[in-house]
Amino acid sequence: MNMSEHDQIRELLALAAAGALDADEESRLAAHLRSCAACAAELNSFQEMGAVLRRLPTPQAPAALVARTISAAQSRLAEESTRRSERKLIVLAVVFSWVFVALSWPLAQFAARGWTSLVGLGFEQGWENFAVFTALCWTAGAVAAAALAKRRQQERGVA
Amino acid sequence: MGLEAEVSRLRRGDLDALAELVTRYQHRLYRYLLRIVRQPAEAEDLFQQTWLRVAGQIRRFDPRRSFEAWLFTLARNLAIDHLRRVRPESLDDQDSGGLGATPAALRSSEPPALDLAIARERAHQVSAALEALPVIYREVLALRFEEEMKLEEIAEVLDAPLSTVKSRLRRGLESIRQELEKRYPGQEWQ
Known part of the structure; x- marks a missing residue:
């Protein structure tokens, strides 16, 4: 595996979970994930965190x-x-x-x-x-x- | 009634429209301010100041822009000015509080017990990790994940380029993960 490509893709994982990738980055990530289980797992981890952040209880204004x-x-x-x-x-x-x-x-x-x-x-x-x-x-x-x-x-x- | 209609009525000086908008944004604006300043009393004061500013400046609001982004920009400017006056050290990029600094209002009402649902426990953990982050990451994560704003709107609120928003989002999420790994070693987040 090309390590520099792997490192570059890792930089995109958090942004992918935040829905902040452009189309080109998304296709690069998708292609990489097909052959890299470590990045797929890390992406899942960020996505889980994102999902929890979205569901955090909202403090109510008095x-x-x-x-x-x-x-x-x-x-x-x-x-x-x-x-x-x-x-x-x-x-x-x-x-x-x-x-x-x-x-x-x-x-x-x-x-x-x-x-x-x-x-x-x-x-x-x-x-x-x-x-x-x-x-x-x-x-x-x-x-x-x-x-x-x-x-x-x-x-x-x-x- | 739709947001646009309410804003348009407010621009004409309609007092009821103002009440409707305060009600519409009450919890979201309060939550955002609380994410920034972390102290309920300060968030309450800033909440009121924000709406006073809305009432005073609504004629200057350009209706082609997003009212939500404008409202959160006013709130953010007031909150940042407040922090600059009261706790300037909290605006540093470095970790300003640590996990022990989580305010009572943002913690779950009870400490998570082992028999609580995993989802609730994780919410507590992520909330605590979020509160430990510097304000520049807290606010961008709150705007993206809690307020569900578009990246362009966040850039408008922060008065920062899109590249800065993305960079803060990435670092913010990575920092939360580091905090979680530090506090709950060995726990899987998948």
């Missing part, structure tokens, strides 16, 4: 642990969900503020000056007006964000 875990994880999930909704609301408030500023200034000008407002943006009427207008819009956004934060604080207090 019921109280599972109940406690479900409760804590559900709280975390709900918290994450609320946080995500609030993030979305704040982004919406910011976008709304910007869109409101961009759209309402020309509309306000139109209301004040009629069709002549279409000739220009009306900054010649005074950039201070525009700044005050923008500040008002942003204040509205900030109030919305603060209201959200306050509500969250209250919810935490209740929980």
Whole structure:
């Protein structure tokens, strides 16, 4: 018998019991086992160990642990969900503020000056007006964000 | 209800789906953690931490991947970090405990008597030998034989190449056999 082939095959025996051989290795092993009783016996030994490992009793997770875990994880999930909704609301408030500023200034000008407002943006009427207008819009956004934060604080207090 | 549907509901924030998944994996996840850390109290703490992490990170989970592999990866990372903090020596490749270190939770409830069935006695012997192995072999054997994971999934959980998984599987089984031969000389395993 070719000893080096025998030694190489022996390296595969444990892996064969673990179902971890590729097709080529499996056919080499099968061919070798037909003429090597020692390797066949060793493979049986590993397979028996593998079978016992698969049948080892499963330690049971204590019921109280599972109940406690479900409760804590559900709280975390709900918290994450609320946080995500609030993030979305704040982004919406910011976008709304910007869109409101961009759209309402020309509309306000139109209301004040009629069709002549279409000739220009009306900054010649005074950039201070525009700044005050923008500040008002942003204040509205900030109030919305603060209201959200306050509500969250209250919810935490209740929980 | 199927696993995929439960995971999909969980990703949408469904609290019931979370409870169903915890229940579905309760014993398997606990067993895996116990195999790694060997102490029931530590395994319980890690069990809870794992599910808290699932709840916090489920939106980052890619549904094209295996949920099971992702779950066990989270659990493993927490357990390894825990061992690194608490018992760094247990992460060495060398034998960390010896056969005398088998924890009570993993031993059979009674010592095997001569009149017990051979299968039960062998389970006790293999369990003890398994517990004597270094963590890198314990976990790979647990994932392959107890969790019945595919090699590719194990590689994902361990964050290691397939060749490493195979090498650890082989060495793990060979080490168990050596432990059994050392402890029960002359006993046939066929």
